[in-house]
Amino acid sequence: MAATDARTELRVYLMVEDLQQQFAAYLGTPTRARGYPPYAGDHALIIEVAPALAIERVIDLALRAAPSVEPGILFVERQFGVLELHASSLEDVVAAGQAVLDGTGSSASDQLRPRVLYHDIIESITDQHAVILNRNRSGSMIMPGQSLLVYEMAPALFAAVAANEAERAAPGITMVDVQFIGAAGRLYLSGTTEDVEVARDRITKVLESIEGREHG
Amino acid sequence: MAATDARTELRVYLMVEDLQQQFAAYLGTPTRARGYPPYAGDHALIIEVAPALAIERVIDLALRAAPSVEPGILFVERQFGVLELHASSLEDVVAAGQAVLDGTGSSASDQLRPRVLYHDIIESITDQHAVILNRNRSGSMIMPGQSLLVYEMAPALFAAVAANEAERAAPGITMVDVQFIGAAGRLYLSGTTEDVEVARDRITKVLESIEGREHG
Amino acid sequence: MAATDARTELRVYLMVEDLQQQFAAYLGTPTRARGYPPYAGDHALIIEVAPALAIERVIDLALRAAPSVEPGILFVERQFGVLELHASSLEDVVAAGQAVLDGTGSSASDQLRPRVLYHDIIESITDQHAVILNRNRSGSMIMPGQSLLVYEMAPALFAAVAANEAERAAPGITMVDVQFIGAAGRLYLSGTTEDVEVARDRITKVLESIEGREHG
């Protein structure tokens, strides 16, 4: 359907079922995500493509197939186009996703395999570190003395599923920041050392379980 | 020492002892507060004056008298000048404050008496309300189902002491937003109904206990 | 239901039926309006209150009575609280509004009578004027040579109904800017002289027909 030979490359195509409370709230706050924020319990579909503008066809395919689905994020960044869609009905989100695959001639397995770039747990964060983290966060505040999990991966949008699954595994964590648009995705989660370890291990497991193409 | 006949009107002059953890963290985050963020346990002095530019003399008097004191907020808004200073030594903050009183020929009782404009507790906040609150907050995220305390007062800067005392009385609350620069001060605190009631009652008591001039 | 003696003063309470296409689109764009944008054909309710924080009780009353209603704008400005709600069902919006009136002990006639502060039509706008207007607009671009209607009124939120009715009367106009939050409401509409005259006359008529209290 695209009027150019340039094929739409699927970088991320993933269902994020049953949005958790903090992550759903977080999706309403980033200034670069200017659509309809979801509620906890909604189901989301996240898609990242190249070239970036191909995301405009992707959203059209989805909204026509499932008009009840609402766009939470549509962003055209330096290199990639990013979309988050959600609905209370899982079936509707699945239908929207299928229409995207059909319309772009792709299959879900065309996505890239997530690559872990870095992760680390910093225990008992210092006062000064907390101050400067709080100056840049867009989620909730981190408190000195908490442990901090940082996790970096590519493509960036996988940070969305990572955040949601981390909260499901460790609901007591605080979501300090989730950056899922750009060259790499980055998570900042704080809490007890035990909670952030649970979160880290779940993220690693979830990312390992995602099938996809290798990338350079 | 001021080179004009225009007298500096003291609107707020108040010690905020023993900064609580969340409120200290919050002071580091507002984009309109571009100084040195305090740590929990520091002591603060808050001052609001008219005309607005008189705050530049006020900060100079304070910093010369007590060089260890650090400015957290210096803001010249539409009508008023606002200053927050802090240090780990209470003595130093007291000395800074005394120098301001001496240098402007004022006494602490020249400040305005706080006036309560509004307060309310909204129980079990709805999903949509939480979304739109989270889009405007600069503190931590509110979750649907929590109770929300809103509290409005004048002059605006009294919201700083109100926030700190509310957290001391109910450490389990979440500090969603504290607006202490402008025509009125506003607090958004969330948590259990019991916690936000404790917070509200402490704020009311604290504000009632502050002496000062009546205003129109 | 408010826990303080401070009574909620209703400044604006008005239904805006059948949102027109450009105005609905405009409601999605202002950075200070961070909720759920409406679609053309939806019905809206606009409410402005003092003290500003009372708007948090107002939105809660509305959303509980009519959960299908979505908040488009919730803003707490220097002096006033502002709310825009909408739904595809007029009945739902009416129910939300009635709940607000009941819950605050108000009646629709408690609102202020709109006051026209200024209006003017500038024909065949110059090149330089168009440039500087386009630098500050948040709606569509004005072109040199078009006629420009400017219209200023208080309270500010009446600019919302004025914009919608102007577009209904003259669908060919371009909505350059609509400012409905602040001390005064302001409209910038461009088009043929004939179209902006139709728009101006409709606005004047609509504002004259709104009942309410006089203000100083």
Next chain:
Amino acid sequence: MAATDARTELRVYLMVEDLQQQFAAYLGTPTRARGYPPYAGDHALIIEVAPALAIERVIDLALRAAPSVEPGILFVERQFGVLELHASSLEDVVAAGQAVLDGTGSSASDQLRPRVLYHDIIESITDQHAVILNRNRSGSMIMPGQSLLVYEMAPALFAAVAANEAERAAPGITMVDVQFIGAAGRLYLSGTTEDVEVARDRITKVLESIEGREHG
């Protein structure tokens, strides 16, 4: 010519001849001034009116009478409309101004008499004070150890002529900030004590020499 009975109240109407180098550069930088920046040596006309939107008629009158004149600032703030126009030809600026007076049925003496709200010189600014001033400036940086002149007046736009005349009298000063849009105008000028004293005295003299109506 205005289509409403609301008369345009002239608050500021003043020629600023021979723009000095720093002040001309400063006019290009504020984010709220989005027109054509002037060059040193240009001549400017500054106008502030109420109601705010009447400034759109004012600019149209000026640009039609003298098309070579360029708008540097056109801003509609909370209460007032503000305009700065300039050209290399003084004659053209005078013609633009005369057209504004004729078209609004005003005379230059209708403007308000400037009122000094505050001024002060702070000698040998401390390190911490310099840091926090530099975080909020939009002009050049102030260095610790310099003297700082602050000067506040109403209406705000008189700060433009004050800044230009201060630089003419003391070209060695640094223009740290000039705020001429809002409820009050504010200047921050730094340099040697001698230079900022010269600047202060010239500002006082210039403001005293401006004729106008008294205001409350």
Next chain:
Amino acid sequence: MAATDARTELRVYLMVEDLQQQFAAYLGTPTRARGYPPYAGDHALIIEVAPALAIERVIDLALRAAPSVEPGILFVERQFGVLELHASSLEDVVAAGQAVLDGTGSSASDQLRPRVLYHDIIESITDQHAVILNRNRSGSMIMPGQSLLVYEMAPALFAAVAANEAERAAPGITMVDVQFIGAAGRLYLSGTTEDVEVARDRITKVLESIEGREHG
């Protein structure tokens, strides 16, 4: 003339004659383009270079050779330096361009050949898609039901000539967004399907006709 061995690589060097009305207006609005906006009918020269800072020598060469030429955009982005200059006299713009070529030892054919990355026409845009597009545009609003042309190319600055030629070919289109700074240029044009097809075909033809080096 450059004092380093690093040669200035010319990426884009192109005349954009006879600026169309909407595109000229658009050039005044982007927040990243902070110079002198052009008028319709002016002629522009667009230049993109690497390394980015070499653009400062480029603008100096141009302004000295043709002082009547005004800079509309000067931006130093992550990798490239971008310049737009314009004047009412085509001769002056040509002279400015020639001075740039001479001073950098380049010829116009050194530029890169435009590469089309993607284009697509989405017919009858949905309500939700229009909302989220309007939240991110910096041009005029798109209306639901219109057709949308998206067009992506590299280097980014070619989007400027594409936008201007598209408007010349289909003056009835609405210019929703034109992004010409970054890694890729992107256009969003809306209107009838027929109009956006005319726009697309003209853009393709214009880009194909531009000579230049191949790139990787």
Next chain:
Amino acid sequence: MAATDARTELRVYLMVEDLQQQFAAYLGTPTRARGYPPYAGDHALIIEVAPALAIERVIDLALRAAPSVEPGILFVERQFGVLELHASSLEDVVAAGQAVLDGTGSSASDQLRPRVLYHDIIESITDQHAVILNRNRSGSMIMPGQSLLVYEMAPALFAAVAANEAERAAPGITMVDVQFIGAAGRLYLSGTTEDVEVARDRITKVLESIEGREHG
């Protein structure tokens, strides 16, 4: 100590001794540098790493080893993590740095060798060029007629030491802009031709004297 195999790559690791007055002031102003601004005479340590999030472990290592050290900048950009730390005691900064090297298993010579991408001196800057430079600067204003040194290098953070050494060599220069976060570092320094030549030569010499790995 990092919990992932991804090794922290040290891109920049450098002491910047005895911060000069303007550069110290500049460090307080960038909006992307949200920590504790240094004073003139402090000593700084600058570190850039990949992957970006590894900077969070780096700051923790430093602050634990030397709690008196304050973070001025902590920024996680598209590809790299950037940190600036400072203290009045050189010994403390050295201790912080050593802890970073030990904790990451690196040595100072692991950093990249600076690469000069471009430099140039533009004499007697034109009026229009000055206007557009002043619209984008975050330091002090440049005046028409001054000479401008532009200097571009990679990695970006080396621009910090370059700015400080340039000011030490030529204290009369004006620091217009220093961009040290991103893909490349960029300096804009203005003054007499003689002063900017001195600055340029010192920067070249300083960069040449820095040892490190070659990069592609």
